[in-house]
Amino acid sequence: MSQMLLIHDQLREMILSLDLGPGERLTERWLEGRFQSSRTPVRAALARLEGEGLVQRDGRNWTVAPIDLGEIEALAEFREPLEVTAVRLACARAAPPDLDAIEEMLNACRPEVPREEWHKVGTDFHVEIARLSGNKFLVTAIEAVMIRLSRARWLEVWTESSREQAWSEHRRILGYIRSGQSEEAAREASAHVRDTRDRLLRSLNADRRGLRARGFAIVGAR
Amino acid sequence: MSQMLLIHDQLREMILSLDLGPGERLTERWLEGRFQSSRTPVRAALARLEGEGLVQRDGRNWTVAPIDLGEIEALAEFREPLEVTAVRLACARAAPPDLDAIEEMLNACRPEVPREEWHKVGTDFHVEIARLSGNKFLVTAIEAVMIRLSRARWLEVWTESSREQAWSEHRRILGYIRSGQSEEAAREASAHVRDTRDRLLRSLNADRRGLRARGFAIVGAR
DNA sequence: AACCGTTCTTTGGTATCCCAATTCGGTATT
DNA sequence: AATACCGAATTGGGATACCAAAGAACGGTT
Structure with a gap:
């Protein structure tokens, strides 16, 4: 399975389980460290999660969608x-x-x-x-x-x-x-x-x- | 406006106007040449268009969605x-x-x-x-x-x-x-x-x- | 002490490079 | 002539390097 999908699924789990709080700021670089990967798959995963409404852009930044x-x-x-x-x-x-x-x-x-x-x-x-x-x-x-x-x-x-x-x-x-x-x-x-x-x-x-x-x-x- | 959005909009127009035929194969490298950009924004645009159902994966490849x-x-x-x-x-x-x-x-x-x-x-x-x-x-x-x-x-x-x-x-x-x-x-x-x-x-x-x-x-x- | 401006850091956006996998041709063998 | 096999070229996935802009920290001025 591609890294992008792995990151997507894990990050989604972290968000849904409230491991990452609603409203919390996410940086691509933190995620890249967290998942031991490069930013390329992280960005792809974030794009997907944005489509699912779990992550949103706050200006130029990424945040976990609030409830x-x-x-x-x-x-x-x-x-x-x-x-x-x-x-x-x-x-x-x-x-x-x-x-x-x-x-x-x-x-x-x-x-x-x-x-x-x-x-x-x-x-x-x-x-x-x-x-x-x-x-x-x-x-x-x-x-x-x-x-x-x-x-x-x-x-x-x-x-x-x-x-x-x-x-x-x-x-x-x-x-x-x-x-x-x-x-x-x-x-x-x-x-x-x-x-x-x-x-x-x-x-x-x-x-x-x-x-x-x-x-x-x-x-x-x- | 970011390149990704420009590419997304233009590519969508090309698909909707049937400039790119339904079922046609798309390669990231052709698109990068076509839009005079790098593959990074091309990929982001493709990911979006996939979500909109205008582009799909055919194995490892991209194709314009058939009718x-x-x-x-x-x-x-x-x-x-x-x-x-x-x-x-x-x-x-x-x-x-x-x-x-x-x-x-x-x-x-x-x-x-x-x-x-x-x-x-x-x-x-x-x-x-x-x-x-x-x-x-x-x-x-x-x-x-x-x-x-x-x-x-x-x-x-x-x-x-x-x-x-x-x-x-x-x-x-x-x-x-x-x-x-x-x-x-x-x-x-x-x-x-x-x-x-x-x-x-x-x-x-x-x-x-x-x-x-x-x-x-x-x-x-x- | 408050405010403004400058600088330095951090961030996302983009370009480019590398790699593994798949595909396509061509060649050699049957 | 058909086919099996090997290699070169192409492709998407990922990693890294670079840039510009937004932001925080700091210092100097009032």
């Missing part, structure tokens, strides 16, 4: 029709074995499994549904959305009840797809997107002070 | 909910002066204006409506879709009647937004996306042989 509450609202607004469309198409095109695989994924999340696993499955569920739609643009767009939401979802305080609610929504969506009830599936997906938005914003607003104290740039209204 | 009929179908499927959402939000958020500006844009397209202008306005109409939605992700996504459709739209044979149909659909959408009839606007936007898809596919299929003869890679079913 933006306004962006989370906008993302939900953007995401809702995408999820609805994906779910509708999946109803028409998905085969039962595909649905079994996704259900298995959900079932693997028992209370004792680590948080990372829950986080990953919570992302993959939506991407895999999109994949069943058979439309690559839906897949790419939903992947992009989930990446942009990833840090907020990571910071979210998962109570037993919120966790339970998210998973039961996932299961309901899957159930409706399985029985081909596309309108019900669409309504449920739509509600799930809004619920998720509300949970994220509530949680981030509650912790805002503490997160700022950790040096994280949290911007946006409300 | 893919399957992709045009998938784009329409993806685009429809986006346009519908943009139009609905625009109904709620747009101010009359904004709508006047867009209408003026449409009016500027009289039969005698050059084809380039029609092409540009046909793109900008959708982007500007998206802008009125106030959601930057919708704007970006619709821009991306229009860029990917651009060459197909350029190759389309614009008959007087098809041109007239597209513009009257645009005007109807705008009219419904102006009067706040969001459901009618949404239905109209939805129909417009499907009409456009059908026109593009019909036209490309009819010319397929001729386009292939010009050395253009046209791929995809039907």
Whole structure:
């Protein structure tokens, strides 16, 4: 695998795991030292991450993208029709074995499994549904959305009840797809997107002070 | 402006205007000569264009993305909910002066204006409506879709009647937004996306042989 | 002590160089 | 004549060198 992709993946992991704080300054030369490489692949990786919205230019400098509450609202607004469309198409095109695989994924999340696993499955569920739609643009767009939401979802305080609610929504969506009830599936997906938005914003607003104290740039209204 | 952006814009123009044929091979070293620069900004520009879907990797090589009929179908499927959402939000958020500006844009397209202008306005109409939605992700996504459709739209044979149909659909959408009839606007936007898809596919299929003869890679079913 | 200007450092942008891998020709062998 | 094999040339990936501009540090002036 090329260095560029290695650096891209590692740097993305560092950003998503908040190893690099939102708003933090990045210099190409620090990264070149950090990854024991030259600036060429570092630059290529930064260009990609910029496209994914995880890194941005601040004047001539690079910074880790801040967590933006306004962006989370906008993302939900953007995401809702995408999820609805994906779910509708999946109803028409998905085969039962595909649905079994996704259900298995959900079932693997028992209370004792680590948080990372829950986080990953919570992302993959939506991407895999999109994949069943058979439309690559839906897949790419939903992947992009989930990446942009990833840090907020990571910071979210998962109570037993919120966790339970998210998973039961996932299961309901899957159930409706399985029985081909596309309108019900669409309504449920739509509600799930809004619920998720509300949970994220509530949680981030509650912790805002503490997160700022950790040096994280949290911007946006409300 | 940085060289990278200059190269990016020029190369994009060359691709969209079919100056570089779909499927054509690109080498970094040819581009470096063509733009009198070094490979560094050429590479950055290629990376961007890859993200926009205008250039792709073919093994280790770069090629101009072929025109893919399957992709045009998938784009329409993806685009429809986006346009519908943009139009609905625009109904709620747009101010009359904004709508006047867009209408003026449409009016500027009289039969005698050059084809380039029609092409540009046909793109900008959708982007500007998206802008009125106030959601930057919708704007970006619709821009991306229009860029990917651009060459197909350029190759389309614009008959007087098809041109007239597209513009009257645009005007109807705008009219419904102006009067706040969001459901009618949404239905109209939805129909417009499907009409456009059908026109593009019909036209490309009819010319397929001729386009292939010009050395253009046209791929995809039907 | 505050402010301005100069200088020196740091940074990203660009050019160039090197390398490994792949491709394409040509040649020799069957 | 077909094919297998070897080498030269080309290509993209990476490393390094150089530059100009932005910024910080410092010193001198008021």
